[in-house]
Amino acid sequence: MHKNCLRKGKKHRLASxxxxxxxxxxxxxxxxVNGVEFEIISDYNxxxxxxxxxxxxxxxxxxxxxxxx
Amino acid sequence: MKMIALAGNPNAGKTTVFNGLTGTRQHVGNYxxxxxxxKKGVIxxxxxxxxxxxxxxxxxxxxxxxxxxxxxxxxxxxxxIVNVVDSSNLERNLYLTLQLMEFGIPVVLNLNMQDLALAKxxxxxxxxxxxxxxxxxxxTVGHKNKGFDELIxxxxxxxxxxxxxxQTAHFSDSVNRALDILEKKLSxxxxxxxxxxxxxxLLEGDPDIEQEIANAEIKQTARELVNDLEREHNKEIETLLxxxxxxxxxxxxxxxxxxxxSFKKPLSSKIDAIVLNKYAGIPIxxxxxxxVFQLTFTxxxxxxxxxxxxxxxxxxxxxxxxxxGSESLLKSLLVDGIIGGVGGVLxxxxxxxxxxxxxxxxxxxxxxxxAAFIMDRLMNKIGLHGKSFIPMLxxxxxxxxxxxxxxxxxxxxxxxxxMLVVPLMSCGARLPIYTLxxxxxxxxxxxxxxxxxxxxxxxxxxxxxxxxxRVTIFKGETVPFMMELPxxxxxxxxxxxxxxxxxxxxxxxxxxxxxxGLSILLWALSTFPMLSKERIEEYDAQRETxxxxxxxxxxxxxxxxxxxxxxxxxxxxxxxxGRLGKFIxxxxxxxxxxxxIGTSLVGAFAAKEVxxxxxxxxxxVGDADEESESLRSKLKKNYDPLIAFCIMLFSLIxxxxxxxIAVTKxxxxxxxxxxxxxxGLTLLAYFITxxxxxxxxxxxx
Ligand SMILES: Nc1nc2c(ncn2[C@@H]2O[C@H](COP(=O)(O)OP(=O)(O)O)[C@@H](O)[C@H]2O)c(=O)[nH]1
Numbered sequence: 001m002h003k004n005c006l007r008k009g010k011k012h013r014l015a016s017x018x019x020x021x022x023x024x025x026x027x028x029x030x031x032x033v034n035g036v037e038f039e040i041i042s043d044y045n046x047x048x049x050x051x052x053x054x055x056x057x058x059x060x061x062x063x064x065x066x067x068x069x
Numbered sequence: 070m071k072m073i074a075l076a077g078n079p080n081a082g083k084t085t086v087f088n089g090l091t092g093t094r095q096h097v098g099n100y101x102x103x104x105x106x107x108k109k110g111v112i113x114x115x116x117x118x119x120x121x122x123x124x125x126x127x128x129x130x131x132x133x134x135x136x137x138x139x140x141x142x143x144x145x146x147x148x149x150i151v152n153v154v155d156s157s158n159l160e161r162n163l164y165l166t167l168q169l170m171e172f173g174i175p176v177v178l179n180l181n182m183q184d185l186a187l188a189k190x191x192x193x194x195x196x197x198x199x200x201x202x203x204x205x206x207x208x209t210v211g212h213k214n215k216g217f218d219e220l221i222x223x224x225x226x227x228x229x230x231x232x233x234x235x236q237t238a239h240f241s242d243s244v245n246r247a248l249d250i251l252e253k254k255l256s257x258x259x260x261x262x263x264x265x266x267x268x269x270x271l272l273e274g275d276p277d278i279e280q281e282i283a284n285a286e287i288k289q290t291a292r293e294l295v296n297d298l299e300r301e302h303n304k305e306i307e308t309l310l311x312x313x314x315x316x317x318x319x320x321x322x323x324x325x326x327x328x329x330x331s332f333k334k335p336l337s338s339k340i341d342a343i344v345l346n347k348y349a350g351i352p353i354x355x356x357x358x359x360x361v362f363q364l365t366f367t368x369x370x371x372x373x374x375x376x377x378x379x380x381x382x383x384x385x386x387x388x389x390x391x392x393x394g395s396e397s398l399l400k401s402l403l404v405d406g407i408i409g410g411v412g413g414v415l416x417x418x419x420x421x422x423x424x425x426x427x428x429x430x431x432x433x434x435x436x437x438x439x440a441a442f443i444m445d446r447l448m449n450k451i452g453l454h455g456k457s458f459i460p461m462l463x464x465x466x467x468x469x470x471x472x473x474x475x476x477x478x479x480x481x482x483x484x485x486x487x488m489l490v491v492p493l494m495s496c497g498a499r500l501p502i503y504t505l506x507x508x509x510x511x512x513x514x515x516x517x518x519x520x521x522x523x524x525x526x527x528x529x530x531x532x533x534x535x536x537x538x539r540v541t542i543f544k545g546e547t548v549p550f551m552m553e554l555p556x557x558x559x560x561x562x563x564x565x566x567x568x569x570x571x572x573x574x575x576x577x578x579x580x581x582x583x584x585x586g587l588s589i590l591l592w593a594l595s596t597f598p599m600l601s602k603e604r605i606e607e608y609d610a611q612r613e614t615x616x617x618x619x620x621x622x623x624x625x626x627x628x629x630x631x632x633x634x635x636x637x638x639x640x641x642x643x644x645x646x647g648r649l650g651k652f653i654x655x656x657x658x659x660x661x662x663x664x665x666i667g668t669s670l671v672g673a674f675a676a677k678e679v680x681x682x683x684x685x686x687x688x689x690v691g692d693a694d695e696e697s698e699s700l701r702s703k704l705k706k707n708y709d710p711l712i713a714f715c716i717m718l719f720s721l722i723x724x725x726x727x728x729x730i731a732v733t734k735x736x737x738x739x740x741x742x743x744x745x746x747x748x749g750l751t752l753l754a755y756f757i758t759x760x761x762x763x764x765x766x767x768x769x770x
Contacts, residue, residue, distance in 0.1 A: 021274060021307055022131055023549070028311035029126030030551065031161040034304075035312065041338075044347045046445050046455070046550045053189070054158050055341065057442045059449075059550040 006060070008043040012068040019065040030056060032066075071117045071228055074142060076169060077153035078162050079124030080555045082181040085211035086153050087121040090221065112221060117228070120147065128168040129275045133481060136277075142172060146261070149228055150176045151220070156193060156208070157185035157556075159326065163318045164311075170204070172266050173235035177227050178206045179220055184213070185556070190329040198325040203236070212561065235265035239317035240310065243301060247272060247294040254287050272298070273307055337435075337556040344439055354443045357436065358462075361427040365420055365466075372419030380412030402592055410588025411581075413678050417497040422573045424466040424497070428459075429568035433560035438552060445550045451532045452539030454478060455550055457487040461531070463572070464494030468729040470572035472736050480548045486538050488733055489746050492725035493531040495524050498677040502720045505681050509701035510713040527721050534753070583728050587675035595646040595668075595686055600639060608636045641687050646671060650687070660719060660758040661712040661766075670719070676726045711765045715758045723754035 014036050017024050031051050032038070042048040045060040075090075077083045091110030108121040122141055123134035130136035142150070150169050154162040159180075169176050178198070180186075186193060199206040205223045209216030237248055251268035259267060270278040271291040282288060295306050302309050344353055384404045391400045431437045437459060445455025456478050464471035471491045478484040507519050599605075615628050641647045642664075650668030657667050665687040672683035681700075688703045704713070724730075724747050734743035 016304075016308065021305075022129075024305075025127060025129050025273070025307050025311075026131035027551070028307065029131070029164060030553065031164070033311045033315040034308060036315070041341070042345055042347070046442060048341070048345065048442075048554065050338075052158070052160050054161060055337070055554040057445075057550060057552045057554055059445070062549040062551060 006040060006043055006047060006063060008040055011037060011039045012066075013037050015067040015069040017065055018067065019062070023062070023065075027062075071149070072145070072147040073112070073117050073119050073149045073151060073224060073228075074147040074174075075119060075121045075151050075153060076138065076142070076165070077124060077179075077181075078126055078155065078158075078165055079553065081124070081153045081155040081158075081162060082211040083121060083124065083153045086151075086179060086181060086209065086217075086220075087119065089209070089211060089214055089217040091119055112224070115221065115225070117224065126165060128165075128172060129270065129273055130277070133478075133484070134476070139277075142174070143263070147174060149224060150174050151179050151224065152176050153179045153181050155182045155185070156180040157182050157189050157191070159186070159191075159193065160315075160318055160322050163321065164314060166202070167239060167314050167318065170202070170236040171269055173233045173263060175227055175230075175232070176204050177220070177223050178202070178204050180206060180208045181211050183208045183216075184210050189335075192327045192329075194325045194327070198321065201321050201324060212564075233262045235263070235269075237265065237269065240313050243298060244272075244310070244313065247298060250294065251287065251291055254284075254290060255282075258284060258287075269310075273310060335556065337554075340557055341439070341554070344436070345442065350443050354440060357431065357440070361424065361431070361462075362465075364427050365424040369420040369423045372423075373416050376416050376418060377412075380408055380415070384408045384412070398596070401596065402589065406588050406592030407585065409682060410591065410679065411585055413501075413682055415577075417500070417678070418573070418576065420497050420500075421466040421576050422569060425463070425470070425572045426565065426569045428463060428466075428572075429565045430560050432459075433558065433565050433568060435555050435557040438554050441552065442550075442554065449550070451536045452543075453486060453535050454480070454483045454548060456552070457483060460487050460491055461494050464491040464496060466497055466572075467576045468492045468494070468496050468725055469732045470575045472729065472732045473572075473575065475736065482539075482543045482545055483548060485737060485742060486535050486543050488737060489538065489742065489749070490531040490535050492729055492746065492750060493527045493534065493722065495527045495721055496677070498726065499720055501678055501681050502673075503717055505684075505701065506704070506713045506717055509704050510708075510710040523717055523721055526718070530722060530753070530757075583731070584676050587679075587727065591646070591672055591675055591679060591683070593645075594649070594671075595641055595644045595683070597644060600636070600643055604639070605636075608632065638687065641668070646683070647687070659763065660755070661708075661715050661762045662719075663707075665707075666716060670723070673720060674724055674727065676728070677720060680720060711762065711770045714765075715762045718761060719754050719758045721754075722750060722757060724751040 014032060014034055016034055017027055017032065019027075031054070036051065038049050038051045040047060041050050041055065046057045047060060047063055049056050049058055075083050075087055087108065087110065090112050092113045110119050110121075111117065112119050120141065122138040125135045125138045127135065128139050128142070130139050141147075150172075152166050152169055154166065166176065166178060180193060180195065183193075193208075195206045195208060205227055207216060207220045207223045209220060237245055240248070248265055248268045251271060252265045255264040255267050255271075267278060267282070268291075271282065271288070272295055274295070279288065298309060299306055304312075343349060387408065388400060388404050391397050428437070431440065441455040441458055443455075444458035448455050448457055457475070459477070460471045460474040462471075463474050468491050471494070472488050475484045475487045475491070478487060503520055503523055507516050511519050611632055612629060615625055615632070618625065620628070642651075646668050647664070649671050650664035650666075653667045653671075654662075654664040657663075657670070662670075665684065668687050669680045669683040673680035684704075685700055688700055708716075725733075730743050730747050733746050734740055737743065
């Protein structure tokens with residue numbers, strides 16, 4: 001995900017996560033699955049994401065592994 | 070006895086449900102992953118054992134906690150799983166539910182936090198949910214104790230009908246076909262009834278399970294099946310499985326949850342908009358920390374006075390059983406050894422409890438997760454995780470609970486580094502050393518800055534050591550920060566007090582066991598061997614001469630007390646502790662220390678707070694505490710500000726107390742790290758103090 005897309009208030013649909021298997025599995029468990037919609041609530045590292053009504057904090061390096069559509 | 074496991078995502082309210090079902094007091098916290106140890110209890114009015122697992126997101130472990138939980142389910146095969154779910158977060162929580170169903174042990178679905186779901190405008194049709202997913206569903210509101218009777222009833226019914234069936238119908242036909250093939254092969258070797266689940270984990274590439282399966286042919290088949298599936302669906306297997314699970318959940322959710330759309334922004338979002346604001350976040354965090362320390366020190370001060378007076382009273386009471394001036398060894402052991410030693414430690418109890426109270430409020434309200442979030446930027450720079458901040462904060466109270474709090478860290482490397490540097494956070498027990506020394510050697514306008522300086526040196530050294538360890542012995546990527554920010558709650562008084570007590574208890578246990586034992590040992594070391602009979606008789610003869618003399622009573626008293634002090638000093642020098650001090654003197658001379666400081670440092674190793682009282686003994690000023698003017702003037706006569714600073718520096722950095730070493734051993738599960746901490750910190754203290762002293766002397770200080 002490019003830096004420009006990481007701005008506050010932006011909504012994205014997750015297309016894929018390009019990280020190690022264990023991180024992908026953990027993110028899946030937290031609700032990040034392909035096709036899911038999420039919103040960036042705070043755009044200062046670590047980022048805050050709203051996903052299906054809950055808030056998750058993720059570091060920029062992780063978000064960079066996200067491909068969105 | 071039937072065994073029931075309680076499983077759920079972090080913050081779903083498991084600990085609250087555990088307490089509700091068992092009726093016992095347990096630690097309840099609003100900090101992700103508070104339940105780390107496996108807790109056991111018995112469900113009220115039944116003979117079912119209940120096991121509380123750490124919070125997990127998935128059955129393929131990512132953190133140490135998740136591994137503990139998964140292994141418990143896998144290896145101990147409970148009869149039933151109660152899956153605690155945060156209803157206001159149903160979709161995300163059902164992901165674990167599905168995995169538990171795949172595991173095969175019967176599941177009772179507990180929809181907790183019903184109140185929050187309602188507040189969101191959701192209506193969950195539990196009957197339909199139960200039919201669709203094929204499991205019993207029970208609603209509860211944990212913190213209000215609502216719904217637990219129904220939950221227990223449902224558990225009883227489910228246990229009666231329990232049978233292990235791994236459920237995988239939510240996966241596509243091609244996945245199920247692959248599972249059929251693997252299951253068939255696995256069931257020939259594995260009789261546990263978990264073959265289908267093991268097959269699924271093999272497909273997912275779970276490294277622990279791959280290791281467990283010895284048969285290379287099965288693993289080869291799994292690899293081929295994975296290749297086929299990935300080719301067919303054009304995506305990686307874990308993504309494929311996760312997508313199919315969520316797709317099923319989405320369907321269930323649409324069928325069973327009707328929502329009146331509420332456009333009200335939840336309160337938590339509004340609070341976060343301020344608390345986590347780019348500019349306001351750090352100032353708010355600093356104000357919070359200031360309030361925490363203000364509460365600890367200002368409110369704590371009068372309370373410390375009360376504890377002190379209570380022990381002084383107790384000491385006097387016990388001493389009064391003997392005639393005045395009695396030389397009874399038992400009296401000395403009870404009054405000086407035990408009451409003096411343990412009392413000296415318990416004086417800090419109010420401070421420490423207040424610090425823990427403040428931390429509990431922050432944790433239970435949900436702010437602590439935000440603090441970890443805010444600190445992550447800084448902690449990341451030193452190679453640590455935002456979550457490491459919480460143990461470090463607790464470390465200002467006492468290292469023992471601080472080291473236990475490292476359990477919430479996901480990764481062993483982060484956990485060990487945090488554990489090893491926690492003792493550099495100047496704990497409450499070191500405060501009396503500073504409060505004795507600073508006023509003796511530094512002008513009053515320097516007092517506060519000097520104290521700050523010491524604390525800051527500790528923090529800086531922790532940062533540097535952590536960074537050094539992260540680039541040497543604990544090399545490796547930092548685990549990327551991912552953490553759920555739980556909604557804010559108004560902390561309940563009961564929950565907060567239980568939480569505070571759970572940590573404070575550890576300090577009290579240390580005082581009651583280790584410090585008690587060490588006080589006795591230290592007393593013995595500084596009492597034996599005793600001066601020879603002849604020497605004592607000589608002193609007695611001198612006393613007799615003074616009493617017989619023509620001097621005024623007041624003068625006689627002064628001379629007698631000086632003689633007492635002289636005898637005490639000689640006794641200490643002659644005792645094992647004194648000899649030990651003398652023995653190490655050549656080593657500590659480069660730091661500017663003499664045998665007296667050496668002896669006190671030996672005491673400080675047992676517990677930092679013992680330093681002051683031992684110094685009092687070797688300087689024979691009778692009962693010494695950190696306010697003792699006579700001790701201060703003796704110190705002033707013998708040392709200069711540079712040495713004084715070096716004493717504080719060494720006490721700050723050097724070997725943590727024995728209780729800390731013991732808890733590091735337990736938590737790291739190895740003597741290696743405990744010894745590394747002990748030796749590493751002592752050497753660090755030695756080199757830094759020698760450098761400061763020698764450079765200071767060269768600079769003419
Ligand atoms: N509103 C609401 N809060 C709850 C409920 N159950 C538990 N809590 C609160 O949620 C927080 C986290 O609960 P805890 O039991 O520590 O969760 P765990 O991490 O799953 O063990 C605590 O502050 C509880 O008081 C509930 O049903 N409704």
